[in-house]
Amino acid sequence: MLESRTLFGRPGETLLVKVERAISEFRAGRPVLLRAGAQLALALSAELADAELVRNLDALAAGNGHLVLSPARLRRLGAKGRTEAGIFALPTIDLERVADLTLKLESRMDAPVAPASALDTAALELARLSLVLPAALVVPVTAEAVAGESLVEADIEAVNAYRAAQAASLRIVGRAPVPLEGAPETEFVVFRGGEGLRDQVAIIVGKPDLDTAVPVRLHSACLTGDLFGSLKCDCGDQLRETVQWMAENGGGILLYLDQEGRGNGISNKMRAYKLQSQGWDTYDADEVLGFDLDQRHFDFAATMLKQLGVTSVVALTNNPQKIGAIEAAGLEVAASQRVLGRPNAHNVRYLASKRDRAGHLIDMDALMARAAPKD
Numbered sequence: 001m002l003e004s005r006t007l008f009g010r011p012g013e014t015l016l017v018k019v020e021r022a023i024s025e026f027r028a029g030r031p032v033l034l035r036a037g038a039q040l041a042l043a044l045s046a047e048l049a050d051a052e053l054v055r056n057l058d059a060l061a062a063g064n065g066h067l068v069l070s071p072a073r074l075r076r077l078g079a080k081g082r083t084e085a086g087i088f089a090l091p092t093i094d095l096e097r098v099a100d101l102t103l104k105l106e107s108r109m110d111a112p113v114a115p116a117s118a119l120d121t122a123a124l125e126l127a128r129l130s131l132v133l134p135a136a137l138v139v140p141v142t143a144e145a146v147a148g149e150s151l152v153e154a155d156i157e158a159v160n161a162y163r164a165a166q167a168a169s170l171r172i173v174g175r176a177p178v179p180l181e182g183a184p185e186t187e188f189v190v191f192r193g194g195e196g197l198r199d200q201v202a203i204i205v206g207k208p209d210l211d212t213a214v215p216v217r218l219h220s221a222c223l224t225g226d227l228f229g230s231l232k233c234d235c236g237d238q239l240r241e242t243v244q245w246m247a248e249n250g251g252g253i254l255l256y257l258d259q260e261g262r263g264n265g266i267s268n269k270m271r272a273y274k275l276q277s278q279g280w281d282t283y284d285a286d287e288v289l290g291f292d293l294d295q296r297h298f299d300f301a302a303t304m305l306k307q308l309g310v311t312s313v314v315a316l317t318n319n320p321q322k323i324g325a326i327e328a329a330g331l332e333v334a335a336s337q338r339v340l341g342r343p344n345a346h347n348v349r350y351l352a353s354k355r356d357r358a359g360h361l362i363d364m365d366a367l368m369a370r371a372a373p374k375d
């Protein structure tokens with residue numbers, strides 16, 4: 001562990017650095033040593049456990065291993081109204097049982113759920129930060145039992161404080177003009193920090209007047225829609241039409257945020273798409289995987305705007321959460337404007353679900369009027 005007296009351990013950096021290492025280990029399917037005061041436990045991503053790891057963990061666990069699951073997954077397993085994470089005891093750690101409880105569609109609870117400890121919930125937060133399934137195997141250990149192992153150690157307070165620290169560490173690391181088709185006067189400004197595992201990008205279209213309300217869109221990354229024109233969502237249309245609209249209407253700022261799959265990551269989004277192909281709606285599919293309606297935070301996006309000198313915005317969105325987050329961060333939302341994609345046979349259920357279940361301000365008649373004639 002880095003301490004402030006070491007050569008490279010600057011005090012302000014250590015929290016971010018330690019948790020970044022822990023995330024990287026966790027994503028690689030290696031156990032991380034979590035510390036809560038004098039208590040220690042190994043935490044391992046449930047989806048990445050393999051036979052050898054499980055054998056070794058089981059030997060250390062002496063019957064005290066358990067699986068931590070999110071409230072959404074517990075609800076899906078049959079614990080109605082569950083709002084807290086919980087744990088299942090694993091007297092022996094068994095890969096098949098772990099898979100049943102974390103991922104299988106038809107699984108139902110067949111054992112009591114105990115409340116999760118602070119250590120357990122930190123393991124779950126680590127899974128979320130790592131963009132793997134929100135499910136962790138946790139094995140309490142003593143320092144002696146793991147002495148000599150090369151393990152990354154993280155304090156649970158550091159894990160829990162990581163999101164806020166990452167949002168507060170936002171800073172501009174590069175900017176350059178990037179002329180776009182239809183919007184030749186455009187600048188890309190790259191920020192490090194925020195949310196997700198990569199950088200955030202502000203796309204400044206034209207020369208927006210920062211003394212008046214600036215048209216702004218917070219756009220969450222969608223590889224399938226933005227890049228490949230997937231018919232399953234409205235993202236690609238929203239992205240390109242917003243940039244075009246800004247270019248033709250005095251400029252604006254689009255924030256391209258590293259929040260693929262509503263913050264669940266691309267692998268979990270594909271798992272959710274698979275479930276959707278079997279009939280599940282977008283939110284129910286996420287719940288099967290253990291995710292609540294939306295994992296995204298938008299406070300850091302407001303910080304990006306502030307760093308760019310924006311104080312008042314015209315919010316281009318249908319999502320009231322985005323508007324609320326901008327206001328909560330102390331920026332003025334002078335007005336908001338809907339951003340309609342194009343409906344088709346593949347995305348109309350998704351768009352209706354966003355309106356009906358997440359309160360998005362989508363006027364279905366106005367939307368349907370935009371359907372291509374072939375639809």
Ligand SMILES: Nc1nc2c(ncn2[C@@H]2O[C@H](COP(=O)(O)OP(=O)(O)OP(=O)(O)O)[C@@H](O)[C@H]2O)c(=O)[nH]1
Nearest residue numbers: 219220221222233259260261262272282317318319
């Ligand atoms: N988990 C999950 N994510 C999805 C699905 N379809 C699209 N997404 C993601 O949802 C997000 C949509 O982002 P946005 O278009 O910025 O946000 P929005 O909440 O729809 O709000 P507005 O478009 O601003 O009205 C992107 O991160 C997509 O990758 C899905 O079925 N499941």
Ligand SMILES: [Zn+2]
Nearest residue numbers: 222225233235
């Ligand atoms: Zn999309």
